[in-house]
Structure formats: structure tokens, C-alpha cells
Amino acid sequence: xxxxSQTPKYLVTQMGNDKSIKCEQNLGxxxxxxxxxxxxxxxxxxxxxxxxxxxxxxxxxxRFSPKSPDKAHLNLHINSLELGDSAVYFCxxxxxxxxxxxGQGTRLTVV
Amino acid sequence: xxxxxxxSPSLSVQEGRISILNCDYTxxxxxxxxxxxxxxxxxxxxxxxxxSIKDKNExxxxxxxxxxxxxxxxxxIVPSQPGDSAVYFCxxxxxxxEKLTFGTGTRLTIIP
Numbered sequence: 236x237x238x239x240s241q242t243p244k245y246l247v248t249q250m251g252n253d254k255s256i257k258c259e260q261n262l263g264x265x266x267x268x269x270x271x272x273x274x275x276x277x278x279x280x281x282x283x284x285x286x287x288x289x290x291x292x293x294x295x296x297x298r299f300s301p302k303s304p305d306k307a308h309l310n311l312h313i314n315s316l317e318l319g320d321s322a323v324y325f326c327x328x329x330x331x332x333x334x335x336x337x338g339q340g341t342r343l344t345v346v
Numbered sequence: 347x348x349x350x351x352x353x354s355p356s357l358s359v360q361e362g363r364i365s366i367l368n369c370d371y372t373x374x375x376x377x378x379x380x381x382x383x384x385x386x387x388x389x390x391x392x393x394x395x396x397x398s399i400k401d402k403n404e405x406x407x408x409x410x411x412x413x414x415x416x417x418x419x420x421x422x423i424v425p426s427q428p429g430d431s432a433v434y435f436c437x438x439x440x441x442x443x444e445k446l447t448f449g450t451g452t453r454l455t456i457i458p
Contacts, residue, residue, distance in 0.1 A: 239389070266444055278390070278435065278448040291445050325389050332439070334380055335446055337389030 238262050241326045241338035248316055249346055256311045256341045258326030265330060266290075267309040269301060272323040272340070281324075284309050316345045349373045350438050352449035360457050365423040367452050369436030372417065376438040380446065381410060381421045384433045393434075394421070423454075431456045 241258040248254050260267060268291075269281040283291035287303040298314045313320060323342050329335040351370045359365045367381075377398040382390035396403040396410045396419065403410050409422045423430055436449040 268445065275450070276433070277450055280445040280447075283445055285444075291443075293445075327389075329444070331444060332378060332441055334392040334395055336392065337382075339389045340387070342387075 239326055239328055239336050239338040241324075241341055243341060244339060245342050245344075247344045247346065250316055250318060252316050253312070253314045254316060254343070255313070256324055256326075256343075258309050258311070258338055260307055260326075260328040260336070262328055262336060264328035264333075264336075265306060266328060267303065267306070268327040268329075268335065269309065269311050270325040270327060270337075272325065274322070278325070282309075282311075313343075316343075318345050321345045347372075348450075349376075350436055350447050350449040352434075352436055352452050354452050355450070356453040356455070358455045358457055359426045361428060362425045365421075365426045365430065365454055365456070367421040367423075367434050367436075367454065369419045369421075369449050370417060371419075371438050373438070373440075373447075374417070375440040375443075376447075377440045378438065379410070379412060379419050380437045380439075381408075382435040382437060382448075383430075384435060384451070390435055426454075426456045428456050428458055430454060 239260045266285045268283045282301045284303045300312045303309045323340045326338040327335040380395040381393040384390045412419045433451045437446040
């Protein structure tokens with residue numbers, strides 16, 4: 236039973252399209268995150284939600300919009316995709332000051 | 347500004363020997379440190395953590411050491427096993443700021 240699951244695992248799309256990545260956690264955690272791993276393999280926080288409320292929004296283009304319908308779900312919607320958005324996106328969840336559990340990642344390729 | 351650094355991109359160790367992975371940080375506010383292991387096409391998996399009130403934490407073959415004055419931590423794996431071959435990320439956070447700041451990772455290869 237996967238703790239943090241995200242779909243899809245692979246996503247190939249054309250420039251200019253809009254796409255969404257879904258994430259669900261069954262750990263009962265209050266906090267969920269989106270991280271981006273770029274071509275240099277650097278893992279960087281994008282957003283953090285606590286109990287459906289946005290608490291961290293790093294300097295991410297506003298084409299990226301997270302949505303948390305409830306505390307177990309945090310989806311990422313990306314408008315007008317650009318080549319530079321190609322990366323692996325990881326969803327994670329944790330309790331405050333606790334270890335974060337990560338999903339398997341979504342490899343997004345924009346062509 | 348890279349607040350968490352792993353200066354060795356790769357490390358090769360013979361099976362059965364000790365693997366030592368290093369991590370340096372610059373932000374004095376960090377008070378919680380973690381190590382994650384990552385296999386290809388998978389998400390990072392939590393390995394071990396340490397709070398700044400401690401200088402050592404051990405879990406089986408894995409031990410993390412923290413030197414606050416040097417702003418340095420290390421992960422020791424002993425004995426190293428082939429299944430330990432992966433990329434290891436050091437991460438840090440502090441109370442009130444829940445995000446993890448990651449290092450760039452060290453690829454560990456265990457040679458049979």
C-alpha cells in the first residue's frame with residue numbers, strides 16, 4: 236500500500252500545453268510538498284501546504300499552480316508548458332519537523 | 347546560494363568496507379538533518395536523521411555524525427553492501443521552516 240503516490244509517472248507533452256500531476260498520501264500527514272529535480276539532479280522545494288493551506292511558495296513561475304482539495308491530496312497544475320519545465324517532480328508529505336516521505340516522481344518531458 | 351553542499355559527486359567503496367559520505371552546510375539556523383537514499387526512477391527514501399542537540403545517531407549499519415562547530419555531517423555505512431549503491435542526499439531544515447534543503451547528492455557505488 237503506497238504511502239505517497241503520484242500520477243502519472245511519465246508525462247510527455249508539447250510546448251504550450253497545460254498539464255496536471257496528482258498526488259495522494261495515506262499517512263495522515265498534515266504537510267505536503269512539491270519538489271523539482273532539474274537536469275543537474277538538484278532537488279528543490281517548490282511549494283508546501285499544511286492542512287490545505289499554502290505555507291511555502293518558492294520563486295516558482297505563476298504558470299505553476301498547486302491545488303489541495305483536502306489534506307491528503309496536493310495536485311500540481313502547469314499552464315503553458317515550456318522546454319525548461321522538463322524535470323522530475325516529486326510529491327512528499329511529512330509531519331512538522333518530521334522526515335518527509337516521497338512519491339516515486341513524475342518525469343515531465345516538454346517537446 | 348547553496349546552503350547544503352555535498353562536495354563529492356561520486357564515491358566507490360569495496361563491499362564489506364566502510365562508506366563515508368560527507369555534507370557541509372552554511373545556515374546556522376538548521377537544526378534537523380536527514381539522509382536520503384535514491385535509486386534510479388524512484389523517489390528519495392528516508393535513511394536516518396539527527397537533531398542538532400545530538401552529535402551521533404545510529405541505526406543498524408548506518409550512523410550519522412554531526413559537528414555543529416564545523417557545520418559538517420557525515421554518514422557512515424558499515425559494512426557496505428551492493429544494495430547500498432545509490433545516490434545519497436543530505437538534507438536540512440529548521441523549526442518553523444518545514445521545507446527540506448537538499449545537497450546535490452553523492453553517487454555511491456559498492457564494488458563486489
